[in-house]
Structure formats: C-alpha cells, structure tokens
Amino acid sequence: MNWFYLSSPSTFYRAAGHLAPWFFALAALLGAAGLYTGLVVAPTDAQQGEVYRIIFIHVPASWMSMFLYFVMACYAAVALTFRTRLAAMMARALAPTGAMFTFVALWTGAFWGRPTWGTYWVWDARITSELVLLFLYFGFIALANAFEDPRRGDRAAALLALIGVVNLPIIYFSVLWWNTLHQGSSVSFKGTSMHIAMLWGMLLMALSFWMYSIGTTLTRVRAIILERERRTHWVRGLPR
C-alpha cells in the first residue's frame, strides 16, 4: 500500500468514506456481544454485587480516553515535524471522541464510586489526573479553533498535545505511585484476577469502543477536509 498516496486529503476523503460504515457496523456487533456478555453471561460479583457491571463501560472508556490521547499526540508530532495537513486534521478529529470517552469514564466512575466508596467524587490521584486529561482535550479543541489561520491553530494545539502526554503515565501509574482510593489494575499483560466472562465482556466493549472511535474519527476528518479544502477543484467537483 502506498501510504503517501493515502496522505493526500482528496484520496483519504474517499477512503475514509468507504471505511467508516464498516467500523460503525463492527462497533455495533462487538458492542452487542459485549453488552450481552457483561449484563447477561457474567456472574454477579461476590463483593460488589451487580453494581460492578459499570466496569464494562467504565474501564473500556478509560482505556480509550488515554489511548486516543496518545494517538492524537502521535499525529500532532507528525504534523509538527513533517507539516503534513492530514496528520493535523486527524489530531483535530480525534480530540472530541477522546474528550467524550474521558467524560464517560469520569461519569461512570462517579456512579460506581457512590455505592462502593460512599461518594461520587474524591480528589484521588487517578481521578484527578483523569480530570486533567479532560481539560487537556478541551484545551486542545479550544486552542485549535482559536486562530483565524487553521494552520497556526494546528501548531499551537499540537504543542499542547505533546506537552500533555506527560499526564498519561501519571494516570496509569497513579495507583502505584500514590496511596489512592482507586483500585489497581485487575487486567495486565501478565494475567487477570477476573472471571473469564467478566474479562471477555470488558475486552469486547473495549474493542467496540475502539471501532467506534475509528468510525467517528474517519467521519469527522471527512468534515474537516471538506471545510479546509472547500476552495479546491476536487471538492468543487464533488457530486451535489
């Protein structure tokens, strides 16, 4: 595959249009399987009862919030280094979905915390650093749109994205570095302490959110390409 060919906005616009519906379909299928596994197949937790089922949304949303930020920062680095238009547009397209997943992670965490810890919110290291991530996403979006010239907005937002990367290891290792209320990871590359059905439910939901993120990013980048390239011949030549 010729990647330079795909890095042209006009080519990528068409490719993204073909691919996005497939990713949405995959997200729906995996989401249905994940919800069935999480809400029907997975057994009740011995300590937390049914409320633990929030993790099938909370954990995948938290993973995606960090993963999407990392991918966004990678695109920002490429955009800054090579001055490629498409990389900057991809970084912009990822930010709202990342912010949405960060919000969902915080919200579901609060609704898990109330019956489990007795409070919706606590200034715990993991939760506070996740909130900082949400503000980083908001800052990126605001900065990217704060300039008349979108390329200046791209560069300023890319810098912020790169600086904000330092927050990712803080979120991940916060439960080890500080004495936090938030529990440590139940899943790692070494194995898991969870029931297999719980693990599958979580992994299926994570895959579903991943596919959804690709679908929304491709759809959003198409809109950004149209906005940026609207005076070019190929956009003017698009069928009405």
Next chain:
Amino acid sequence: MRPHEFYVWMSYGMAALALLAEIVALRVRRRQSLRRIEEERELEAQD
C-alpha cells in the same frame, strides 16, 4: 440488580447518550460543511 439499579442505568444511559450525541453532532457538522460548499458554489455561479 435492584439495590444499585439507579447507578448502573445512569452509567449505561449516559454512555449511550454521549455516543448518540456525538453521532448526531457529526451528521450536523457534515451537513453544515456541505451546505457551505453549496452556498459558495452558488455565489460563484452568480459572479
């Protein structure tokens, strides 16, 4: 699920709402972009 039903469904409900809101926002943005292009085409045709 009875004792903690509220917390579970508030979580799932908000997640569903957030995903749905994003999809609607995407459709609106695309429609606005296409409308803008169409308006510029018409302005050019008038000139």
